[in-house]
Amino acid sequence: MDGAGAAGAGADDESRVIADRRKKLEELRQLGVNPFANGFAPTHTTVEVIALHDSVEKPADPPREPAPLRGDERYAIAGRIVAHRSFGKAAFIKLRDRAGELQVYVRKDKVPEAAFEAFKRADVGDFLGARGFCFVTKTGELTLLSEEVVFLTKAVRPLPPSWHGIKDVERRYRERYADLVVDAESARTFRLRSRMVSMIRRFLDARDFLEVETPMMHLTLGGAAARPFRTHHNALDLDLYMRIAPELHLKRLVVGGFDRVYEINRNFRNEGLSRSHNPEFTMLEFYQAYATFSDLMTLTEELFAHLARELCGGTRIMYQGTEIDLGPPWRRLSVKRAVTEIAGESDVVFEDPVAAALAAVRVGVRPDEACRMLVEALDEQETMRAAAEVGASGANPHAASRALIERFVASPESREQIATKIASFMGEDERRERAGGLGMAIFEQTAEKDLVQPTFLTDFPLAVSPLARRKDDDPVFCDRFELYIGGREMANAFSELNDPDDQRARFLAQLRAKAHGAEETMDYDEDYCRALELGMPPAAGEGIGIDRLAMLLADRASIRDVILFPLMRPEGK
RNA sequence: GGGCCCAUAGCUCAGCUGGUAGAGCAGCGGCCUUUUAAGCCGUUAGUCGCAGGUUCAAAUCCUGCUGGGCUCACCA
Secondary structure (H helix, E strand, O other): OOOOOHHHHOOOOOHHHHHHHHHHHHHHHHOOOOOOOOOOOOOOOHHHHHHHOOOOOOOOOOOOOOOOOOOOOOEEEEEEEEEEEEOOOEEEEEEEOOOOEEEEEEEHHHOOHHHHHHHOOOOOOOEEEEEEEEEEOOOOOEEEEEEEEEEEEOOOOOOOOOOOOOOOHHHHHHOHHHHHHHOHHHHHHHHHHHHHHHHHHHHHHHOOOEEOOOOOEEOOOOOOOOOOOEEEEOOOOEEEEEOOOOHHHHHHHHHOOOOEEEEEEEEEOOOOOEOOEOOEEEEEEEEEEOOOHHHHHHHHHHHHHHHHHHHHOOOEEEEOOEEEEOOOOOEEEEHHHHHHHHOOOOHHHHOOHHHHHHHHHHHOOOHHHHHHHHHOOOOHHHHHHHHHHOOOOOOOHHHHHHHHHHHHHHOHHHHHHHHHHHHOOOOHHHHHHHHHHHHHHHHHHHOHHHOOOOEEEEEEEHHHOOOEOEEOOEEEEEEEEEEEEOOEEEEEEEEEOOOHHHHHHHHHHHHHHHHOOOOOOOOOOHHHHHHHHOOOOOEEEEEEEHHHHHHHHHOOOOHHHOOOOOOOOOOOO
């Protein structure tokens, strides 16, 4: 509490209103009233008071002189003034507390004179305590007639206008404290999110999962493909990453015998912002031993349906004007079928990397990305030879890789020739693995947005799944699904790879991709491989985006509407 | 980073093909002891985002800048 007078706020846009309110504050002090009084103890919340009168019969034609509806009991409530209508010698105000709102009638002849004199300085936004009994007004509203009013906090700054909320989008996020007071929909959203998270915890606890917390600061990058934030520990002089996923630590715990674990916590990814991306976001990740990705589909259906019933009153919910039916079972669609049936591509795309690369570019995948997905299969020597043979030489493998990709981008007419040359270095499985990776890129470019109703997209290509278990019947695909709702990825799950040798090979492939210029790759995590060597039971794991789930259930269009304090550019920058 | 749009009173906005600033709300003063975005009377309030240009004259037209929004790209 600083003692700055009205003049101190001179630079503020709202200085005049603030100055007026500070004047009232001074007047209160001169009246011997503490405008920041402490110690008023409410006996009830507004909603408790209302509930106590639920069963009381309301007079059809209320007497003009207020009389207690219910015995001699008095109720003390406290809250912020959210409406204020004054008649000079009487006033109706509405007090809001954590539970709800209750109208209060303050009348000059019903409270001590000094209290009424102070009350005249009350504005919307101030906090008051009131004690009295309840009656019904002529318009039928349950109202507390106050026999005592106490100033609890004088608000020196006015609230934003309440009937259209804060129109300035940026200010709404920056000044969340004001948004929550003024925008009922916003407050409702965050209460819903909070209840959603506790329900998820109860759901998993009931299934014998153990909640844990794993490090947010990592030495190696893993568990997802994303660019990281970097930080530094001074005493150890250690560069660290803010984690992009908790996955590898959680699976270490499965090795250690915590064979059903979950964590609900933040991930940090150094990427652009959008309506569905905030740099820090909340993920639920859970791992269940002796389960498969197929079991997790069932579990996910149960969880979402449960949340929708509890929070939205049923499994058919409205999201941004579209009805979404969360009632199980949900559609299951393999990546291959999505690409052939929805996008209309030939299934050759999943066999022949050359056809896949050309198709990918045709549907809008960036040519450099498409070409990189091919060359990632080549080692250094092969890269040099491939480049030389298409006339895009480089002094070293890295330069050769870049030259190869540049040539592919620059000359559309020779793309097929370049792709064919690169593919000629691949074995049969490798050809299909690369084709699969490109098939996935085609899916994202084409069919993803059409998956509005809940859909499990299954059987992901190995090339994009460095931590997932291979399918028994086709080793270039994985036992993995992603859940799409409303055209947006909501969850990602797979049967976990627990063969340490295969895992080492996958990490090596990540390093190779990085050498070819891929920005979002995992580090080789030797300690994790060591853990796998100790034996990890067969398990399946899943990550669910809590923010996106809250968006869905609260029917909000932007991730910023479900994150209390989203990342904002500094003011005026 | 590309495209489209916006910036006028504390807030929400009007201001036509150029003629020199307006409403509602909020605030302040007054009246009012049953209001529901209370009402009635009065009143304060603006370097029209910034800098140039065209013009006798610019909130209005042009250029640049700044800030913001939407969208595309990026985000497996």
